[in-house]
Amino acid sequence: MSSNSPDDKQDHREKFRRLIASQAETQAEPVNARPEQPTPDAGIRDTPRPAVDSRGMPLPRRVDEIDMNATRVTPAAFDHTSSPTVRHRPSSVVRRPSFNWRKAGGCLLRGLILATFVVVALALILAAIGIYEYFTIAANLPSVEDLRARASQFETTRILDRNGNILYEILDPNAGRRTYISLDKISPYLVAATIATEDKDFYAHPGFDPIAILRALWKNLISGGEEGGGASTITQQLARTLLLSPQERSQRTFLRKTREIILAAEITRQYSKDDILELYLNEIYYGNLAYGIEAAAETYFSKSANQLTLGEAAFLAGLPQAPSVYDIFANPEVTIKRQQQALVLMYQLSQERNCIYVSNNLQPICVDVSAAALAANEIETRAFQPPQANMRFPHWVQYVRAQLEAQFDPQTIYRSGFTVYTTLDPGLQDVAQQLVSDQVAALADRHVTDGALVAIRPSTGEILAMVGSADFYNTAISGQVNMATSPTRQPGSSIKPLTYAAAFEKGWTPATLLWDVPSEFPPSGSPDDPRPPYVPVNYDSRFHGPVLARVALANSYNIPAVKTLQFVGVFGDTGLVAMAKRLGLTSLTRDDYGLSLTLGGGDVSLLEMTGAYAVFANGGRRVPPVTILKIVDHKGKQVYQYQPPSGEQVIRAEHAFLISSILSDNE
Structure with missing residues (x-):
């Protein structure tokens, strides 16, 4: 290997100069008109004779240094035994090529053109489909000519009881x-x-x-x-x-x-x-x-x-x-x-x-x-x-109309000539109306002015009677308001059977012993409740000592009922609210109920509570209340037919039987 000593470098430089001078002389020789065949030791006349090394191998061609466009070489290129010349220069920072905005802009433009083309093509396709569908649908549409004549044509919708008696004619010509x-x-x-x-x-x-x-x-x-x-x-x-x-x-x-x-x-x-x-x-x-x-x-x-x-x-x-x-x-x-x-x-x-x-x-x-x-x-x-208006059982008729509007468009109900067969039993309705009137009159000295009643067939959910108030046309008592469906009111002790049903699911029986004695409870049922204690009393202001659950429920004692709710809990999967929801009470939506809930501290409707009691009478199976049996149009075509469902088993049959048995006690 050759070294890079100063003498060697000097020799390289001299040899490089001689090579340059030799190339200059060769280029100065005249060029023959016809080229001669090359020989190993002679170059072509019209080109410089290539330099060779000590072994006769050709070296890379050099050009004159004054040619600024020529490739510059060092002496190492002409002598394989020499080392390349190394010049020490300060390193420069390598710069990344600048971003080509013109090229990027071109790509973006092409992309936008392509996207525009796709959007326009899709728009044209959708427009074509839309136009086709438009004319296809429009071809089967009724004419819009003479709308005023159409406006005067309608059929009266009739609401009937279950026996086919007309209760009301919507758009009755006389009314x-x-x-x-x-x-x-x-x-x-x-x-x-x-x-x-x-x-x-x-x-x-x-x-x-x-x-x-x-x-x-x-x-x-x-x-x-x-x-x-x-x-x-x-x-x-x-x-x-x-x-x-x-x-x-x-x-x-x-x-x-x-x-x-x-x-x-x-x-x-x-x-x-x-x-x-x-x-x-x-x-x-x-x-x-x-x-x-x-x-x-x-x-x-x-x-x-x-x-x-x-x-x-x-x-x-x-x-x-x-x-x-x-x-x-x-x-x-x-x-x-x-x-x-x-x-x-x-x-x-x-x-x-x-x-x-x-x-x-x-x-x-x-x-x-x-x-x-x-x-x-x-x-x-x-x-x-x-x-x-000539309307029989007006609260019932209004409730049926509301149910119809929930199922059909209002204009359809009032114009289409429907015949609506409802679940109402007119005989039971008359009896129910008389019972409400008699009871309100009997309680007048206690300032009772209004009442309501709902009767349901438990096995099918059919509402057989509904009295919304003592007198529909009595404005002094707001008789037009249907007290059977709204507003919600506190149910009082009628919710106690739901509490005991929840307790039976957790292992209690009608023979479970409860102590009807003066008691204090945390209002929410939680031992950590910081509020003053809740102290319930019985309706007769007496305490009855040890009583069976059957006796406590049958006599509607308050203190045992609160103890029962404390046992089952207000909320949770086994609590009273969950039980009420399973039985159809959807109005108990608050999250701050306490132990007073079992004494009627929550608001429900009479219709919901009647539906809950129907579960006890139906062996624990719930069938939602229903008002309409059948609807046919003016041509006799059946539009709707009620099919009684089998119901959902929401509580065990034996628990439903026990509650019904206790509620039947008259002593």
Whole structure:
């Protein structure tokens, strides 16, 4: 191996210079016109003679140093025995190549073009599919011609008892009211209230609201199908009411909604907004047999529709969504809150749009806070008088109507000519009504003014009798309120059997000994409860010493009942609340119940409590209460048929028998 001593380096440099000079001389020689054949020791005349090493091997060609574009070599390239020249220079920082924005921009542009192409292609495909489906569906739609003639055609729905006796005819010609009036004879307040409540973009959209539809679809998606309603415009409601069959109206399918939207678009194309609004306001149902706004104004306020005030208009505009629920005579608190909601919607729209435009008034309707407050107070302080209708067992009829609306679209119920066979036994109903009246009269000295009664067939869940109050038409006792279904009230000692049933499941028997003696309990049942102790007393203000569980329940002693609840617990899988829920009591939803729950410290409805007792009478099997046996349409086609279920075994049959046996004790 050669070294890199200074002498060697000097020799290399001299040899490198000689090679350069030799190459220069070779390049200066003339070049023959015709090239000669190369020989091992002679180079081609038109090219420099290559240098060779000591063994005769050719060395790399060199070029003149003045050629700035030539490859520069060191002497090591010409002598394989020499070492490369090493020059020591400070190291420089290696820089990464800068980002090529132009190249990246080009890639991004190509990607955007491709994505745009894909989106446009998909849009065209979806549009083609949509157009095809549109014409396919539209080909089978009813005509939107002459909607006014369609609006006057309807069939009366009849509610019957189980024996086929007519209890009530919805839209009875002798009781129902409908008077068609033109839009210019309707109060602008009512028009503004209807638009704010039902369809605030009525004058702008093409019959349907795409944004509202997408919002409803999104709600339906994220709620798993539990939600998603509220996207129907006024025009869609009109199309559904007048152009779809009763069976189709009750369907909640994509096809039905699509047909409804197409019909609404066609109605908008062929009718003016004023025509649509006039038809809607004369067609919609406002409850209490009032069809159309004129009949509603007469029914509720004894005046014409053109005389309605702001408060009255907001009241009426809130009714059509659920007429049997928003019934001022049966559910006054709920109905008044609905009117206040309508006023809030009017105020919000007025603020958003700088007053509400209505086509039948020269000036827009402006609603400020002061006007809304006065309108709310007007309805809240008004004394409404129920219309006198030929209705037998009115509480029952109203309850059946509410059940129908839960199963079908309200417009379908009130227009479709249904015959509804209910579970009510008229003979038992008459007896029940008389019993309630007699008992209220007998207890008048104790300031009892009202009462209710429910009778259920345990094996099928059929409600055979329901008395909601002592007198439906007695406003002094709020007789229109159905005390059998709402509001919920404390059940008193009637909940004690549920407590003992829970104890029997944990090993107690009717022979379990309990001590009816003065006792103190932590209010919640927890030993760590810091509150003052709960000290129950018996209704007779006496203590009865050691008693059997059978005796304690049969005599409704309070102290043993509290001890029983302390044993089973209020909450938990084996507690009283869990037992009540299994028996059908859904109203016990609070999380702060204590030991007083077994003495009636929670609110339930009479119908729920009757259903719970039916479980004891049915061997521990629960069959939910039912009101409707069968529904047929005006053509005799069966729409609904109740099939009694076998029921769910919610408690053991022997425990149900023991409770029933104890409750039958008369001594």
